[in-house]
Amino acid sequence: MKIGIFFGGPSREREISFAGGRTVYDNLDKSLFEAVPVFVDSRGNFILLNWEYIYKGTIRDFYPPVSALPHTELPVQMYFESLGELSLEEQDRIILEVGRRVEPRELADLLDFAFLALHGPAGEDGAVQGLLEWYGIPYSGSGILPSAFGIDKIAQKKLLKALDRPTPDFRLITAEEWDAADPQATLEYLVRELGLPLVFKAPRQGSSIGISILREADVAKFATAVERSLFRKTVTQTEWQALSEQQKTVWLQQLVDIRDGIGLPVVLADSSELLAVGASLNDANSQQPTANSQHLIYQPEELLRALDTHLATTEAVRLTSMEGETQVLVESFVQGREFSCIVVEDAAGQPLALPPTEIVKGEEMFDYRSKYLPGLSRKITPIDLPEADIQRIREACEEMFRTFGFQVYARLDGFIGPDGKLFLNDPNTTSGMLPASFFFHQAAEIGLNPSQFLTFLIRTSLAARRRGGLRPVKLAGLLAQLDAAVAARASEERTRTKVAVIMGGYSSERHISVESGRNIYEKLSSSVKYEPVPVFLTGSSQEFRLYVLPINVMLKDNADDIREKVEYMEAGHALHPILERIRREAQGITSTFAGQPTAQPRRVSFEELAGMVDEVFIALHGRPGEDGALQRELERFGLPYNGSGVESSSITINKFETNKRLREAGLRVAEHRMAARLEWDADAESFYRSLETQFPYPFIAKPADDGCSSAVKKIKNRAELEAFTRLIFRSQEDLMPADATTLSLGFKEEFPQKEAFLVETLIDRDGAAHFLEVTGGLLTHWDENGQLKIEVFEASEALATGEVLSLEEKFLAGEGQNITPARYATDLMERQRVSEEVKQELRRVAEILHIQGYARIDAFVRVRQNGAVEVIIIEVNSLPGMTPATCIFHQTALAGYTPYDFIDRILEFGKQRTEKQIPTTHG
Template identity: 85%
Template sequence: MKIGIFFGGPSREREISFAGGRTVYDNLDKSLFEVVPVFVDSCGNFILLNWEYLYKGTIRDFYPPVSALAPTSVPVQMYFESLGELSADEQDRIIAEVGRRVEPRELATLIDFAFLALHGPGGEDGAIQGLLEWYGIPYSGSGILPSAFGIDKVAQKKLLKALDRPTPDFRLITAEEWDAADPQATLDHLVRELGLPLVFKAPRQGSSIGISILREASVPQFQAAVERSLFRKTVTQAEWQGLSDARKLTWLQQLVDIRDGIGLPVVLSSADSLELLAASSSLNEANGQQLLADSSEIIYQPEELLNALNEHLARAQSVRLTSVEGEVQVLVESFVQGREFSCIVVEDENGQPLALPPTEIVKGEEMFDYRSKYLPGLARKITPIDLPEADIQRIREACEEMFVTFGFQVYARLDGFISGQPVARSEADQHATGNSIFLNDPNTTSGMLPASFFFHQAAEIGLNPSQFLTFLIRTSLAARRRGGLRPVKLAGLLARLDAAVAARAADERTRTKVAVIMGGYSSERHISVESGRNIYEKLSSSIKYEPVPVFLTGNSQEFRLYVLPINVMLKDNADDIREKVEHLEAGHGLHPILTRIRREAAGITSTYAGQPTAQPRRVSFGELAGMVDEVFIALHGRPGEDGALQQQLEALGLPYNGSGVASSQITINKFETNKRLREAGMRVAEHRMAARQEWEAGPESFFRSLETQFPYPFIAKPADDGCSSAVKKIKNRAELEAFTQLIFRDQEDLLPAAATTLSLGFKEEFPQKEAFLVETLISRDGAAHFLEVTGGLLTHWAENGELRIEVFEASEALATGEVLSLEEKFLAGEGQNITPARYAPEAHERQRISEQVKQELRRVAEILNIQGYARIDAFVRVRQNGAVEVLIIEVNSLPGMTPATCIFHQTALAGYTPYDFIDRILEFGKQRTELMVAGS
């Protein structure tokens, strides 16, 4: 069956949709389905996407392509809508660089079924569902009406009120009312009506976009909350002129971020025109809007916006920026004090709603915002929610009831709160006991990242992502047929799919067993889990490999290995996995609600899973060697990249990925790596180690010694952690003292004052070390062109037994802060990477520089005896005379392998799919072990 995956789209959630579409693409069972990637751009064009672009980190990394962008000095990547009004021919020329435009009428000839990974307006609102029904194409999830209802928070609130179901009180503010209102009077009214805190929502957005919580009766905070939900921003002259040029760029980057800012294009309106409009209360709405349009301008590009702000705010007291895709009303709710949960409801094999185990969201901040939803480690997700079985069952029943009431089909994600206090109930509900359950913001398309609620809760009944997707496709076909869509055709599709599923279950293949080791105990453990899960998914959908997920925890003195069942592997992050493993190891049994739900879901799992869910099992290295044929180490930093694990695997004769013991012991140490490279004539930063012992002997002389050798600003970082962990640009003595105090601290918790000085982000971790590395800051130094790159490589055995090193085109990395963050390097929708790097505007010059860069990276690999694969980070200077200087920053012998990491962008240019790349890595390790055995 040909499955068209629709992803991207026009909404503010397009990056999560893009990443989710890739997850579906990777996890669909290749023995059952042929996958057709249909990328939807922000103008609504359907594009049959070339496969290599699926593995870009963000949409902006490939679309619009670099060739369509005008030269700019502002380091902000743009979306397609920033190109302005384009003709159909101009759009076609751009689309042709990444794939082929598909007209809607063609879809029925290309696909049998549409799997919708689109979010928000244009994806969850019934629009795409209606188009597909017009052409007779079955699709996943709910139909037209429930989709339209599911995105409309106002309609949902009104229905819940009419049904006397618990829902927070609410009020609506339209944009027109807000423009004419007195903010103080409006706030006073809302506080009287709803109390504090107040919750502000954009009524037709998902993923907590456009949401704020107001905890005090502050007019400025109130105005900011309303503007956030309307996707507006008022900028004052004093605010703007108080920013340095560098801060203006940072401010601009945040403003045009479609997730947390307002995005582009924007309408810029001066204070004068707004005052005139407000004063003209006698004008009707149409005349008022015309007046505003006549005195405003639409701005499409970041540089254009920067120039306009500088120009307007040199003379005007303020300007207003309004997204052209903003909202026209704000939903204001009273705040619910309670425990937050999310629950996936699916239709069972009989078409009845079945609520999966609800997940509690334990936050460090008050709001489960976009970042907390999608970045591992920022919020804890506990499944099932830690409540008595009776309360969890009440949540499930409430979710199943809403599923039916709203007419949802196939699946939905329902979010809500269980309050701390019982509330009065209607007569029909008097028999119920316990605290009140508030349901809100249902999603007819859930996020589909590997550890999202979607897969996470399905894993609790024993379905891995591939099996769950097959079940949803089958259930969707049945739902569309019940709705009257092409009943004869869909009956045939259902029969063929059922036969294929049954045949696959009976098909026994002998596959190579690969232990995928993930986790660890360093600050890189969450990224390691993301990498490990990605490797697991790529291997599990193949016909060659059978992956075995293994979690490593413990400490440097003792590694503990656990073979994981799918439900534990898909916990949100490494800490959640460790906690679950320790909980079960301590003898705590399965939560009774899970036993109940698994029994209720037996009709599903018996068809699609085939075997019951197991428990985590601790194994020794020797036992692991008896279970698997080879190992993929998905760990980062220590342990994993330091040679210790490799030593144990070699002793057992287990093939593994990456470099050998000796090379790993060098590359884990950035000081030793730089020393070796400098001795070999490579360019590296001036560097030295700064030891705790030296600091304790005399802090003042310690600081002066560093300041004498390294003028501010310079770089301080751990010598043996990767992934940008605790890498800081130190600009003054206060920051140096703060960095030193944090890295040499005795307690595990961060020192609040030092963390504030270094502006550490929410839940940012900072390791404890006995020494740290100090380096000169690598700067432009007068070069004509200066950029940061990261380049991957893959090694092969030649026929004569010699090692051959294949270096890929490097990626240009754009940091939003002073250094590239963990999230920018590895997480979907976060980083900005351009592959290949933009060394020069002219193609021949760009290729000349690229070859020189690759030659330098190859030399690094030869000097350090790197094997398997690696990632090398560097800065590149191109001088006026064309001379190229490559300054090496660090080497990662086990680079991140998350779905969004740019090494997959690079391998795609060389013709390797992610699976091909992983397969080559495993084959190399196997051949190396065979050569070692033959040599001994």
């Protein structure tokens, strides 16, 4: 059956949609379905996407393609809408670089079923559902009417009030009312009516976009919250002129971010125009200024120039998104425990609530980042309440599912107060589909892995569309065909290579390791060759503890959740009674779609592991994993593994030793030295002075023996040096708040404790004509003579939003900005010449450090006026991140490898190395 996966779209959630579409593409059962990727761009064009672009980190990494982008010096990537008004011919030229345009009338010939991974307006509002119905194409999820209702928070609130269902009290503010109102009086009215705190929402956006919480009666903060929900931004002359050029760039990056900012294009109105708008609101006969009479700005650089120009002469300007909102929904704050519950239809078409998940956080809001970045919030399934209360939540969610007429599945959010009172709000007819989202996380609790859950949803959606009267004869045939294929698949016996995928660990990159491990698991589990076995590693450097995980534990939110669940089960705690109940209720689903019943985590020794599996994929980052210790254990039991051997790994984990060896071999690296705690303990002042003498500010400080981006900081002054030193040498687990503030650490950013750290000179442009940061992957092969050959891929250019690339930017969907291949020059021949020189340097690094299998090397590249190329190596990762969004997959795609092909080559290399019994240590 041909499954068209619709992803991307025009909404502010397009990056999560893109990442979710990739998850669906990867996890569709290859023996049942053929995936057809239909990328929807921000103008609503349907594009049959070439497969290699599915594995880009973000939409902006490939669309619009570099050839279509205007020249800019700013490190800001643009979406398609920033290209301005384009003719159909110009759009087609751009589309042809990534795939081909599909007219809606062609869809019925291309696919049997549409799986909708689109979010927000034009995705889950009934619009695309109506288009598909017009052409008689069955699709996933709810139909037209419930979808339209599911996107409209105001309509939902009114119905809940009319039905006397508990929902927070609310008021509406229209944009026109806001422009004419006195903010102080409006705030006083809202506080009087709803109390504090107040919650502000954009009524037709999903995923916590445009949401704020106001905890105090502060007029300035109130205005900011209203503007956030309307997708506007007022900038004053004083604010703007106080910013440095670097700060303006960072401000701009945040503003054009469609998730946290307002995006582009924007209408710019200065003080005089805002007064004209206010006058027009008070005079019905007056003509309000239009977008055309003001300043419509499409591109970041254009916006920066306009702000500089206008704010030189006017007191304030207001920026309004062209895709903003016209109303703000203001709700009273509900004090209580927050939960989210996926409801599905069972085989009889009745709603079945899966175990609700509690979202555990501090005072902060459960916003877009908290939802999608591992480790930023805790998700506990089921919510920690008595069984009777959980059952009340489930029954309320099932009732709302029926009341709103939802079909197939929905995600319902709510609160339970200290008094036990339930509030349900913000139902979603499409849930986020990242590997560990609520969607898959809760399905795993009844024993369905992502691949099985998707099969169930496709089957249930076909039945729902047929019930709704869509082509009943044709859909009856499709249902019969799918049922027969599912039954045949369940009965067939397959002998597959068993691969232990080891993930987790105890480094500050443990959450990224789990993301990598899950991605490897999913790529292998939907293949016909491999049977992956998820294994979680915890413990310490003195004792590794290995646990074979069931699917529901593997899909917990992050490494800490997994470890907690493993320890809870190991302590002898029984399965939560609500889970037993739900699994019984779901037997009609799981008996058809699940391969095996859910189990408990089980501890195994290395010897037992060697008896269970044929080989190992190490998905760990930092220590342990990249340091050779785990490799030594696996070699003892003859288990083939991925990546470099013991000695090479023990060198590359140590950034100081890596730099030293590369410098001795004649390669360029930063000046560096180790800064030890003993030296600081003896005399802190001379410790600081010694570093300042050798390294003028700003310089880089980072752990020497951890993974890639953890606690890497640009140190600009003595206060920051002291804060960094105190944090990394601290004896307690918790961070010191004052020092964390000095270093501008992000929310829940990890900072390891070490006995020494590495200090390096800051690598800068140094007068070069062109300067960029790159990351390059490589893969090794044996040739026919048994010699090691190194294939170096085209490097990616990395754009950091902060002073250094963060962990999230490197690995998480929708976060990083990477351009592959790197833009060394505008002229193609010159770009290729520089690229070959860079690849040659990266190959030398791999040879000097005896790298095997695969690796990622980070570097800076300077291209001088005379064409000379300088490559300065930053670090080497012997087990690079393998999350779905990591740029190594962009690079392998250019070389013709799908992610699965790449993983397969890595595993085959490890197996051949063991068969050859080639030593992995070098004398």
